[in-house]
Structure formats: structure tokens, C-alpha cells
Amino acid sequence: MSISLKVNGRMHSLDLDPDTPLLYALSDDLALNGPKFGCGLGQCGACTVLIKGQAVRSCVTTLKAVSGADVTTLEGLGTPEKPHPIQQAFITEQAAQCGFCLNGVILTAKAYLDRNPKATDAQIQQAMSAVLCRCFTSSRMVRAIQRYAKEAK
Amino acid sequence: MNRREFLQASGVLIVGFNATLRAQTAMSPSLAQVDSWLVIAADGSITAYSGKEELGQGIAVAQQQLVAEELNVPFERVKLIYCDTAQTPDQAHTSGSQSHPANFNHDNLGQAAATAGEALLKLASERLGLPVSQLTAANGSIGNGTRSVSYGQLLGGKKFNLALSTTAKRKPPSAWTVLGKPINNPDLPALVTGQFPFIHNVRVPGMLHGRVVRPPAVGATVISVDESSVSGLPGLIKVVVKKDFIGVVAEKPWQALQAAAKLNVKWTNGKALPAQAAFYDALRKQPARDTMLVDSRNVDASLRGSTATLKATYLHPYQMHGSLASSCAVADVQGSKATLWSATQAVWYQKSTSAAILGLKQENVRVIFARGSGCYGVNGADTVTYDAAVLSQAVGKPVRVQLTRHDEMAFENYGPAYVIDQRAGLDAKGNIAAWDFESWSPTLGGRPGANTPGNVITGALLGFPTPGFTPRSPAPAPGAYANNSNGVPSYLSANNRGTGTIASGRVLTHSVESNFWTGPLRSPARLQNTFAHECFMDELAAHAKADPVEFRRRHLRDPRMLDVLNAAAKAANWAPRPFPRTGLRKSGIVTGRGVACVLYEGDNGYTSIITEAEVNQATGAIKVRRVISANDVGPVSNPMGLRNQVEGGALQGLSRALGEEVTWDEHQITSVDWRTYRSLPVGFDIPVIETVIVNRPDAEAAGAGETSITLIAAALGNAIFDATGARLRQIPFTPERVKAALAAR
Ligand code: FES
Numbered sequence: 001m002s003i004s005l006k007v008n009g010r011m012h013s014l015d016l017d018p019d020t021p022l023l024y025a026l027s028d029d030l031a032l033n034g035p036k037f038g039c040g041l042g043q044c045g046a047c048t049v050l051i052k053g054q055a056v057r058s059c060v061t062t063l064k065a066v067s068g069a070d071v072t073t074l075e076g077l078g079t080p081e082k083p084h085p086i087q088q089a090f091i092t093e094q095a096a097q098c099g100f101c102l103n104g105v106i107l108t109a110k111a112y113l114d115r116n117p118k119a120t121d122a123q124i125q126q127a128m129s130a131v132l133c134r135c136f137t138s139s140r141m142v143r144a145i146q147r148y149a150k151e152a153k
Numbered sequence: 154m155n156r157r158e159f160l161q162a163s164g165v166l167i168v169g170f171n172a173t174l175r176a177q178t179a180m181s182p183s184l185a186q187v188d189s190w191l192v193i194a195a196d197g198s199i200t201a202y203s204g205k206e207e208l209g210q211g212i213a214v215a216q217q218q219l220v221a222e223e224l225n226v227p228f229e230r231v232k233l234i235y236c237d238t239a240q241t242p243d244q245a246h247t248s249g250s251q252s253h254p255a256n257f258n259h260d261n262l263g264q265a266a267a268t269a270g271e272a273l274l275k276l277a278s279e280r281l282g283l284p285v286s287q288l289t290a291a292n293g294s295i296g297n298g299t300r301s302v303s304y305g306q307l308l309g310g311k312k313f314n315l316a317l318s319t320t321a322k323r324k325p326p327s328a329w330t331v332l333g334k335p336i337n338n339p340d341l342p343a344l345v346t347g348q349f350p351f352i353h354n355v356r357v358p359g360m361l362h363g364r365v366v367r368p369p370a371v372g373a374t375v376i377s378v379d380e381s382s383v384s385g386l387p388g389l390i391k392v393v394v395k396k397d398f399i400g401v402v403a404e405k406p407w408q409a410l411q412a413a414a415k416l417n418v419k420w421t422n423g424k425a426l427p428a429q430a431a432f433y434d435a436l437r438k439q440p441a442r443d444t445m446l447v448d449s450r451n452v453d454a455s456l457r458g459s460t461a462t463l464k465a466t467y468l469h470p471y472q473m474h475g476s477l478a479s480s481c482a483v484a485d486v487q488g489s490k491a492t493l494w495s496a497t498q499a500v501w502y503q504k505s506t507s508a509a510i511l512g513l514k515q516e517n518v519r520v521i522f523a524r525g526s527g528c529y530g531v532n533g534a535d536t537v538t539y540d541a542a543v544l545s546q547a548v549g550k551p552v553r554v555q556l557t558r559h560d561e562m563a564f565e566n567y568g569p570a571y572v573i574d575q576r577a578g579l580d581a582k583g584n585i586a587a588w589d590f591e592s593w594s595p596t597l598g599g600r601p602g603a604n605t606p607g608n609v610i611t612g613a614l615l616g617f618p619t620p621g622f623t624p625r626s627p628a629p630a631p632g633a634y635a636n637n638s639n640g641v642p643s644y645l646s647a648n649n650r651g652t653g654t655i656a657s658g659r660v661l662t663h664s665v666e667s668n669f670w671t672g673p674l675r676s677p678a679r680l681q682n683t684f685a686h687e688c689f690m691d692e693l694a695a696h697a698k699a700d701p702v703e704f705r706r707r708h709l710r711d712p713r714m715l716d717v718l719n720a721a722a723k724a725a726n727w728a729p730r731p732f733p734r735t736g737l738r739k740s741g742i743v744t745g746r747g748v749a750c751v752l753y754e755g756d757n758g759y760t761s762i763i764t765e766a767e768v769n770q771a772t773g774a775i776k777v778r779r780v781i782s783a784n785d786v787g788p789v790s791n792p793m794g795l796r797n798q799v800e801g802g803a804l805q806g807l808s809r810a811l812g813e814e815v816t817w818d819e820h821q822i823t824s825v826d827w828r829t830y831r832s833l834p835v836g837f838d839i840p841v842i843e844t845v846i847v848n849r850p851d852a853e854a855a856g857a858g859e860t861s862i863t864l865i866a867a868a869l870g871n872a873i874f875d876a877t878g879a880r881l882r883q884i885p886f887t888p889e890r891v892k893a894a895l896a897a898r
């Protein structure tokens with residue numbers, strides 16, 4: 001069965017088991033590097049993508065549940081030459097060690113702040129309380145998120 | 154002297170080889186040759202080759218700075234290639250905060266660059282007909298201000314053909330222009346935009362996908378495998394069974410996952426595990442291998458003669474690396490040759506052990522490092538490389554294997570648990586007269602070494618032996634003093650080899666067999682020992698009614714240790730006050746401060762931490778408000794990288810101190826995901842972290858990646874005592890344990 005998806009502005013038609021998690025289609029079939037396999041259980045955020053501006057954990061989202069959807073991955077925000085402002089904020093704050101978690105951290109923060117542009121620091125903390133960074137670059141990451149929030153205002 | 158004679162005299166022999174096209178050799182290039190480390194192309198671009206890899210700890214940037222500095226070129230001019238067994242020198246593993254000492258002190262990369270720099274000066278002198286003394290190197294050229302020649306012109310793309318000189322002069326830190334300056338991470342633009350390729354993104358044409366089926370219980374072995382249970386599943390290529398190793402290969406990752414889940418395997422019950430509640434006591438009773446690190450042979454007498462003696466037992470659980478990514482590897486085994494892409498911290502040992510597993514010649518196996526998520530020691534990266542290699546060999550096609558979260562967490566090589574008994578005597582003046590330390594710690598396997606694939610789960614399932622240890626008691630007399638594991642408290646003098654003043658001391662360790670895999674986890678043993686030492690030091694200070702900073706000063710003699718302790722105290726505005734505090738409130742939220750210090754590994758970085766913490770006495774919740782960390786790691790290469798490591802280490806240490814603990818039931822590990830193994834998330838009450846750098850430009854380079862993590866649990870335990878009068882001696886400091894300690898006051 002073929003499932004169509006729009007990813008970062010391009011249409012794709014995927015001939016896959018409709019129960020396949022979206023993450024596998026993105027990283028294996030579409031060869032995207034942004035969404036990552038961390039836990040496969042919806043517990044860490046590494047696989048996050050944006051659908052209708054919402055942060056969605058693609059490891060626990062089946063293809064059939066998002067058939068026809070418009071998906072944005074981290075690659076879809078900006079490029080190394082022209083990063084999105086939230087990506088730039090992470091560069092400015094040098095907020096990474098291994099960088100594996102960045103996908104989940106950046107997209108979760110962006111989805112939240114775009115809906116809650118007046119978020120307080122406590123609300124940002126709450127919004128990031130189900131996202132993991134095991135290198136614990138947390139203080140720099142939160143600074144980067146706050147910087148983006150301030151600049152977006 | 155003609156050119157040829159000159160070149161021979163200078164040791165530079167240029168042969169007609171295009172150096173930029175590095176031949177991919179069967180064996181790693183020699184450490185002793187400059188060409189193994191550096192290639193300068195005809196256009197002047199510089200490629201450095203290193204056996205120390207970037208894991209997120211920032212060593213790539215520092216190595217690029219090092220080469221740029223010694224060769225007098227801008228940072229951007231240097232490209233770094235690391236950890237490919239066919240291209241880079243064999244530097245064993247990237248671990249133990251040893252990359253800076255290995256490549257920045259007297260040999261290896263730094264010395265190769267200095268040797269190359271001297272050779273280029275001599276070549277320029279000959280080319281320009283000017284004495285070396287009139288020449289300076291800058292921006293990739295050498296000249297006297299009026300005439301100059303570029304490196305590219307001097308070498309013409311040829312090799313140096315030169316032995317690495319141990320006497321080539323290094324640039325003193327006072328002359329540094331690239332090292333010592335904060336440099337941003339050049340990978341970040343690719344990382345934040347999702348372009349950076351991790352090991353998970355290695356895609357080889359024709360690649361299939363494998364999954365492993367691990368035993369359901371510790372020690373369980375295969376009775377039978379019913380392949381018909383998966384026959385006809387879409388995309389399934391093969392079920393692979395080799396002794397107790399089971400895996401499946403399919404066209405798509407999702408298909409492999411389903412086949413692995415559906416495969417019907419009968420296993421034995423495995424072994425009965427000790428009840429977790431009684432585990433620490435059980436450790437003491439197991440057959441042990443005893444090692445005496447220090448013995449002044451008068452400890453018992455000194456303790457008997459003391460005015461007061463104190464005893465305390467500290468407990469540390471097994472903890473996980475718990476890397477964010479479930480480990481992944483790609484293998485392409487075709488006939489007698491294999492190429493493995495791996496996030497291992499030890500590509501050369503991965504090469505030799507994979508060769509053993511595959512039955513191939515070592516020279517026919519190539520291991521190429523590709524970055525995984527932060528590893529902090531030995532996560533599933535090594536074992537999954539074996540998984541991929543075995544499955545690829547079975548199907549004769551490239552195979553990618555990614556572990557499930559459960560398989561990552563249930564079978565990784567945990568940081569070992571510890572039971573530590575501390576005993577010390579105080580004299581009439583309240584000074585420590587004797588210190589007696591005894592520890593028990595379980596061990597099984599570890600990082601694969603040259604011949605030990607059985608150190609991790611896949612190797613053992615395939616039937617490779619896990620090197621055991623032979624019980625040994627009593628311990629032989631101590632050898633030459635070394636404090637690599639920080640088993641020796643900082644306050645012992647150990648015949649003037651230690652950092653402290655206490656002459657009477659004994660340090661005895663017992664290693665026992667573990668039920669679970671163990672291995673180095675960021676600050677292995679050092680963290681557990683230091684937690685016990687620095688908390689016990691606080692207990693002694695409290696008994697002597699001495700300020701904890703002042704009490705430490707009294708028992709230290711190494712000036713660099715005193716300097717970091719004083720630097721942290723100064724930055725924290727630490728003023729002496731009565732200790733223990735009087736009139737503590739027994740309810741509500743209270744705050745306290747705690748200090749700790751250590752010379753990491755006995756010779757690899759001085760560090761001190763002060764924490765300020767809040768204890769909610771109703772809920773047992775701990776909130777750390779402020780962390781002040783002072784670090785002397787010799788000359789600092791990249792202050793930006795150092796700060797990032799200190800901050801990350803402090804917060805990772807906090808997560809380990811507050812919540813992380815491996816758990817099990819009668820048969821299996823039960824901490825197998827992020828609900829059952831508790832990590833602090835990105836969003837929590839993050840303390841303010843202040844990093845004080847005590848720069849020592851003239852000292853040896855030391856490691857920095859494991860300094861703050863070694864101290865934070867101790868400093869936090871001490872702060873909780875300062876705030877409440879309750880002493881926590883068991884990690885993690887869960888709310889239940891905090892409340893129990895408060896109730897016991
Ligand atoms: S990989 Fe999807 S939440 Fe962890």
C-alpha cells in the first residue's frame with residue numbers, strides 16, 4: 001500500500017507497511033539525517049518532527065496515522081549557510097556536545113515557542129521536561145531557547 | 154652543501170610520492186613517522202591524522218588548534234581525520250581523559266607537528282639561501298619579511314619521510330595565537346540543521362537491516378530456535394543462530410524488528426540474581442581479588458592511639474552510560490574482507506576482536522569511526538558492531554544493526570557498584586591521624602581489548618570467553634604509588650607521593666565477580682571513591698568542628714590542589730562559619746553549601762567544586778542552585794571546550810547523584826527505558842554553573858572531561874548535610890532516601 005507524505009515541501013509516495021513508524025520512513029527510505037532514533041518509545045524526543053506546527057514523536061507515530069500530512073524535519077528549517085533563527089541561537093550559545101539530541105531539543109522548543117511566544121522561563125523549562133540530552137548540555141540549550149524566544153518577540 | 158646533502162642532514166628525504174592521496178593501508182601508519190600524522194598538499198592545505206576521536210567532548214577542535222599552532226597556520230587551514238584503521242595512527246582508545254596528555258605533551262600529534270615545523274624551516278633556509286635564525290613562519294609561509302616561500306612550494310605535495318623527533322622544540326604557551334583562545338565548534342552548523350551524518354546515517358548501497366534477539370534473563374542460553382515462527386514474514390532474509398547469538402536480517406528496519414519480536418526461541422532460565430535489597434551486603438561475602446594500594450603498616454596502631462575514631466559506609470549503585478542513541482553499526486563483510494563503521498571508542502581493538510569473531514585476518518578488517526551519541530565509556534557501540542559484522546557475514550551483504558532501547562540498556566557494560574568502608578582517627582588537636590579505606594566492587598568484562606571480544610555481550614553469546622579474575626587474598630604488598638582510580642584519599646601523603654599530609658594510611662580494594670557486564674563509565678571508580686572520600690572528609694571536619702575548606706587545607710600539601718580549592722572558595726565567597734551549623738530548622742526548605750576536591754587519576758587535572766543546594770524537608774526534593782567549579786588542567790587549549798565539558802560533567806553527575814540506578818528482579822535487569830532508569834531532562838531546575846579556570850601554561854596538559862563529574866555527588870551530599878545535619882551515604886539521593894536520612898537525625 002502506498003502512502004503519500006509531504007516532507008520539507010516535497011511530495012513522496014512510499015510503498016511501505018502502513019504500520020511502519022514514520023521515523024523509519026524518514027531516516028531509511030528518505031535518507032534524512034535530522035530525525036534520530038533514540039529510544040523508539042516516545043520517551044526522549046530524538047525523533048521529533050513538526051506536523052502542523054506541533055512537535056510529533058515520529059518513532060511512535062505510524063505512517064497510516066500521518067498519511068497525506070505535511071512534515072517538517074530539522075533539515076526543513078534552515079541550512080548550515082542560512083540557519084533558522086532558533087538554529088542560529090544554538091550556534092551562538094555553542095549549545096551542543098555530541099549533538100545527537102539537538103533534533104528533539106530544537107524542534108520541541110520551536111513548536112512550543114511558536115505557539116506560546118510569551119512563555120516564561122519556568123514554562124520553557126516545563127516544555128523541555130520530557131526531552132533528554134545525555135551529554136547534559138542543558139544549561140546552554142536552555143539559554144539558546146531563551147535567546148530565540150527573546151529575539152522572536 | 155648541495156640540496157641532496159642538505160636534505161639528508163636535515164633528515165628530510167623527499168620521495169616521489171603524492172602524499173595527499175594517502176594509500177589506505179592494511180595496517181595503521183607508524184606513530185614514529187611524521188607522515189603518519191601530517192600531510193601538506195601542494196596547495197598548502199594541511200591534513201592531520203589522529204587516533205583520538207571526537208565524541209562530543211571537543212577534542213577535534215583542540216587537535217586542530219594544536220596543529221595550526223605548531224605549523225603557524227590559521228585554525229581553518231587544518232583538516233583533521235581521526236580513527237580510521239586504514240588511515241590514522243593506532244592510538245588504542247579514546248578514553249580516560251587521556252587524549253590531551255597523549256597528543257599535547259611530548260610525543261604523537263603535537264610533536265609530529267613540531268618536527269614538521271622544524272623540517273620546513275630547514276627546507277626554507279636552503280631554498281631561500283638564508284639562515285634559519287633569520288626566518289619566521291607565519292600563515293603557512295616562511296620568510297624574512299622580504300622573501301618568502303610557502304609550505305606547499307617547499308614540499309610540492311611530497312611526503313616528509315621523516316622520523317618524529319622527540320627533541321623538536323614546541324611553541325611555548327606564551328607564544329600561542331591559536332591555542333588558548335576560545336574556538337567555536339565547527340560541526341555546529343551541520344548539527345543544528347540536521348545535516349551532520351552520525352553512525353545512524355551511514356548508508357551503504359545494497360544495505361540490509363539486522364536486529365538481535367538477546368536472552369530474556371541474565372545467563373540464559375538457547376535451547377531451541379523455531380525458525381518456522383517467522384517464515385514468510387515480509388522482507389525477511391535470514392535468521393542467524395550462532396551458539397547463543399541470535400539475529401535476523403531483513404530488507405527494512407521495521408521488518409527486521411518484527412521478525413525479531415516474533416521469532417520463537419526457547420531459553421534456559423538463566424541464573425538466580427541476588428535480591429537487590431541485600432546486594433551490597435552480599436558483595437562483601439563473595440570471593441575477591443584483593444589489591445593493596447597504600448599501606449603504611451601502622452594504621453591499626455594509629456587508630457588505637459587516636460582521640461576519636463569515625464566509621465562510615467558509602468554505597469554506590471551500578472549506573473548506565475545510557476547514551477541518548479540506541480547504538481548502531483554498519484558492517485560490510487564480503488569473503489575475506491570486512492569494512493566496519495562503528496562508534497566504538499577503540500577502533501583498533503574493534504578491528505582485532507572483529508577479526509577474531511569473523512575468522513578473518515586482522516589486516517583484512519578495516520574499522521572506520523563514525524560518531525554516535527555521547528558515549529562516556531563503553532555503551533552498546535562495540536557490541537552492536539559485532540552484531541552487524543556477524544549478520545553481514547551470514548548474508549554476504551552490508552548490514553546495519555540498531556539496538557532497541559531495551560537491548561541497549563539491559564546489556565550494556567554498567568559503571569560498577571561500590572561498597573566503601575571508611576575509618577579514620579582524629580588526634581587531640583582534631584587533625585586526622587590515620588585513614589583506613591576498604592572497598593568492594595563487582596566486575597565482568599569491560600571494553601574489548603586486543604583479544605577479548607568476550608568482554609561484551611555479543612562476544613560472550615558467540616562463545617568467546619569473558620576473561621575472569623582469580624581470587625587473591627591477602628593482597629600482595631603495594632607496588633609503586635599510583636592513584637589512577639583515586640582509591641587513595643587526597644589527604645594521604647603516601648610517602649610524599651600523594652597530595653596530602655597524613656602519614657598513616659591503608660587502602661585495600663576487593664574486586665568481585667559481577668552478575669552484569671561492567672566497564673568504564675565516565676570517571677570509572679574515581680567517582681565512586683571520591684564520593685566516599687570527600688563526604689567522609691566532611692564527616693571528619695564536622696567531628697573536629699572545623700570549617701570544611703579550612704580542614705581540607707590543613708591536610709593538603711600539593712600547592713596546585715590548594716590553589717583550586719582556594720579558587721573555588723573565593724569564587725563562592727566561602728567564609729568560614731561554625732560547622733556543623735547550629736540551630737538548624739528541621740522543617741521547610743533549607744539551604745546549605747558543600748565542597749569537594751580531587752587530583753583526578755592522581756595526576757590528570759586538579760579540580761574543586763562547591764555547590765549550594767536547597768532541601769525540601771517535607772518532600773525530600775533536592776534543588777541545586779549554584780555550582781562553582783575550579784579547574785587546573787595545565788595549559789588550556791580551548792576555554793570554550795573546557796567550559797562545555799565542566800558544565801556537562803557537573804549536570805551529568807547531578808543526574809547520576811539524584812536519580813540514576815540500575816535495577817533488577819530475580820532474573821533480569823528492570824531498568825530498561827527512560828521510565829525505569831531516571832535521567833534529568835533538558836528542562837529541570839538547572840543550577841547556575843560558574844567555571845573558574847586556573848590556567849597553568851607551563852604545566853603538562855591534563856584531561857578535563859571527567860573533573861566536575863567526579864566531585865559533584867560529594868559536594869552535593871556535603872551541602873545537604875550542611876543544610877539539614879543529615880548525612881546521605883547512598884547514591885542516588887532519591888527523595889525517599891533523603892526523607893529517611895532526615896527522619897534519622
Ligand atoms: S526516539 Fe522517539 S522519543 Fe525517543
Ligand code: FES
Nearest residue numbers: 097099101133135
Ligand atoms: S549533546 Fe549529546 S545528547 Fe545532547
